[in-house]
Amino acid sequence: MAIEAVNLSKSFGKRSILKDISFSVQPGELMGLAGLNGAGKTTIIRMLAGVLQPEHGSILIDGSNIATDKANASKKIGWVQENPVFFPESTVEGTITYFARLRGIDRASATAEIQGALDVAGISGIKKAKIRNLSMGLRKRLSIAISTLGHPKNYLFDEIFNGIDPDGIKFLKERINGLKKEGCSILLSSHVLSEMQSFADRVMILHQGSIADIVSTSDLAMKGLYNIKITVENPDNKLMDFLDKFGEIDVSGKTIRIKKATGDVGTINPFLVKNGYSVMELTMTENLLEDYFNDKTRNVK
């Protein structure tokens, strides 16, 4: 088992941040971590990284306990922070060399490993650049390069899409997918649920310090939760009767909306064609995770 957290609890003063959290991330699995601000996402990530200690419970990274065998466990996990900060006067090369030494990579193999990490992160061309001159996107790439030093099989990504341009997001997603294909276990926290839905295997929804649910994205698709928008020239009662079975209908002029449609929505288009409706627009959007997230965080108290 790659990442395993058992009965984690954490408080800051009298404020309870996490309450009896248990989960695991399997090899080759990407688990999303979603939650409102203050739900405890970053606290979980920091505990898994070995920066914070849980009050109760244990964390195992490939079987090594991060509390009692930290040096060993830390070698097996990489962490990319939301806002990576390095020593501003250092260079990219100096920074990654520094962390390579901290990760126990000997000098003989460090040069090749560092070059490889920089190549993969796409920043080998800025080795001599000062950290203070790097954009957020480049700093995140450097952070990814550092996290891969020593080739750990487990990764933590904390809100890494924040403040990144589309190209940067594309790069990060490709890199994360690459790690996943290599069999790495990945825990990714993000507010961007649509991004998470597109490539996470499972999503842990955290609410008020507890796990509201852990749901697989394929299960969400099976639940058939779609938002449907239909615009036709001649909406009539026959059409309304047909659509009524998919969910609550909201009619506005020629436009009909069905939120959280269920059932075999694939029959809608054939019905419209067969019955001669003049279709101006038919869209089915999959804001599944977002809806599911809203349901879970609204219902759980």
Next chain:
Amino acid sequence: MIKFLMEEIKRIPTTGVIVAIIALLFISSGLLIVTNFSSHPKDSYQVVSGVMDVNGNLTVDTYAINQYGVPSKGVNSTVYLTNLSDSNNNLGYNLSSGKGGYANLTIGNFSRYENDLISIYNDEFGFSLFGIQPGYFPQGEPVSSFNCKVAYGFFSYFKNGDSPYLSINVIYFGQNGTTSPNIRVNAVFNNSTNDASENVTFGPYTGFIVQHIPGNFGNENNSLIDLTIVSQLKLPPVIIGITDYSEPPFFSEFTFIGELGAVSGFFIVFAGIFAIDILYGQQAKSGILDLELAQPLTRRDLAMSKMLTGSIFISILLGSLIGFDDVLSYFILGTFLPSFFVTSLLFGIAVPTFSIMAISLAFTIHTRHGDLIGTLLFIFFAFGFLIFEAIIEGYVGSSASKVPLIYQLVYFLSPVDYFGLIVSSFEHGISGFSGVLTFLPSNYVPLLGVVVAGGLIWVMVPLIILYLTADPRVKY
């Protein structure tokens, strides 16, 4: 941990904050120089002495010390044969002190004037006296063959003080002018009218003795004191005379600049220490410490490495500053004190820097620099011992002199005393320990205990705190 230590050493000078600390410490160093010269200006004197060799030739030795406590070069003095009350008997000899404030001159055969007084006059110091003594040991061995400058005697009477006392100062010059065996002094007052102080023994001490004898000696001006010296070298007896000495007020205009320097220096050193706290506070807040801690390091590795590297770096800085001060002193004053330099480096640097770093890091890492209570605790621990020492020394100093307690506290809280205290405490401790071995238990033994215990507390308490806060099982 070793790898991390090495990486820290390589990396730490690159940060801008460290550069700021360097600047602060250099400014502080400049003020330290000022305070070295003028923070405590009350003892301005010229030590004079003389011995006759086997042929009756009298050699006069002078050692001039200015009001700031440092040797003065270029002090011109005239030699008089006092011949009891005749102070106008100018012998026609003049002395001028060189580097180190020292001057000597052989002025001819004075055997017929044995036990008379020679006076040295200088516009700044006034008259200083010594008794003419044959330079023989009791066994009859001439001093000259021993190549030993036995030079004692100057005294001062604080007539304006609230608690008048006689100060007998003895400087012993060994064969090569530097050795300092343990010596004790027995002072017998000739024709003394002070019943309480007719026979006083003090010591053992090393090299330089300042003995304050309480009592009003105003009626004994120009009377004599026989000093019998007890040491391993069997030094000959010496006669000194009593004369008035008026000390300038401790906090006069004359001394104000010095005190201002001391207080300013204290403030800037404080700022420097706080800057270290901010440095690691910034690292904690920015997330750098977190990222480092996420590497294969324990919390203890991280904290100890930060402390050690910071201490090494600050030690190098302070060592450079002390060396700079000493070199500057050499060019300004003509004196260089190697032993002080070495002990300053060894003890005046290591203890405070390690303590500062330990305290700072313990509380920075523990509180993440956002906790008011933690910051207050940091200040308390950083200066608690120093303040404690200041109160003790201030109290002792105040009770032994006329200087008010508050001024003593200001002085002892200054950076001059911060380093000087550690150095002198160590020297006193060694002296006391040596005294135990060679003589009866000396009055320094309790001080040695205080120094050792205080030093342990000063170093160990923050280290224990650091250890506890660095333990990965302890939450933060």
